Amino acid sequence: MMVDLKPETERLVLEELRSGHAKTVDELIIRGVQALRKQSRIAPRKPRRNLADFLLDSPFAGSDLDLERQQDFGRPIDL
Numbered sequence: 709m710m711v712d713l714k715p716e717t718e719r720l721v722l723e724e725l726r727s728g729h730a731k732t733v734d735e736l737i738i739r740g741v742q743a744l745r746k747q748s749r750i751a752p753r754k755p756r757r758n759l760a761d762f763l764l765d766s767p768f769a770g771s772d773l774d775l776e777r778q779q780d781f782g783r784p785i786d787l
Contacts, residue, residue: 713721721736730736 721733724730724736725733729738
């Protein structure tokens, strides 16, 4: 299989090989795929519907934040 890499990706691969983190490109790819698979098993992403859901699931949960919008009554204008 032939794979075309962007120059910056090729630079990253060469840096990893030079640093000794992997001996071959195959080994680097295998380790990367295994890490992705492990990560997806550990932390499955749950979809967030809106900002309020994000804030409620965040460290701000339970901090008595009022996420309801205040009603806009407009302002008086001179006619």
